[in-house]
Amino acid sequence: MPDLAYYASLPRSRGAAAALLLDDLGRVLLVKPTYSEGWFLPGGVIEADESPLSACLRECEEELGLVPRLDGLACVDWGSPRSDGVDSVNVFVFGGSITGAEADAIRLPPDELSDHVLVAPEKIPELAPPHVARRMEPALRAMAEGRAVYLEDGAEQPFGTPALGRR
Template identity: 80%
Template sequence: MPDLAYYASLPRTRGAAAALLLDDLGRVLLVKPTYKEGWFLPGGVIEEGESPLTACVRECREELGFVPRLDGLVCVDWGSPRGGVDAVNVFVFAGVVTAEQAAAIRLPADELSDHVLVAVEKIPELAPPHIARRMEPSLRGLAERRAVYLEDGREPSFVALGDREG
């Protein structure tokens, strides 16, 4: 029998899942939330008992009105705790948005006010820094067909990590 009190005492980390959706011209789909500044990838919080992939699919269905073809995990970004907010693991899944899907996007008016397909080089002008800095590694992960691991948006030096004490 598992020690439920022990498991309940363990620290928790929040999770989020996002969809890096590209069209046939290589443009990235961004959405504009009504409750915060800037443009973001479609996605959101992983709910209790939900896998990152299931959360990404659910968020796309809720935010865009369709489920895109997802091709795999391209990035995991651990965000350190700051400003009273717990640490968060962000899982970025890459996929495709067709012209027909882009034309049929239905945004939930209480959550999102707009969407745009934008060239990758324009993302830093639109997205908050913590979103923009994730783009190049995520696109590289897509090109290399692997997941890139980040800490606060940067790839750690694994050699330096091996030198840490403790």
């Protein structure tokens, strides 16, 4: 029988999931929240007992009015605690596609999102907050290469070399 007190004492981790959706021109779908500055990928918080993929699909359905076609995991980005008091977070970004007809049919919840746009990847740093924009280039590259990438604060972590602190 598991030691429930032990498991209850372990640290908790905050998570979020987002969809990196590209149209046939390679543009990225971004949404504009009513409660925050800047543009974001559709997605949100992973609820208790919910998988990252389920959270991504649920959030897209709630925010866009559609369930996107996802091709797989593009990246996981561990974000360290921020100076403004926001805890560390694991962000799972799933890559997929969106058609022009689907983009035209998007229905945003007006209390949560005010707009959506398809934008060239090079424009993302001008629109998205730094903690969102930093993961776009590695995630897009990973999608193009058909693989997933692991990031820490948006920086790709190399594998195949000894971990820091290990000898």
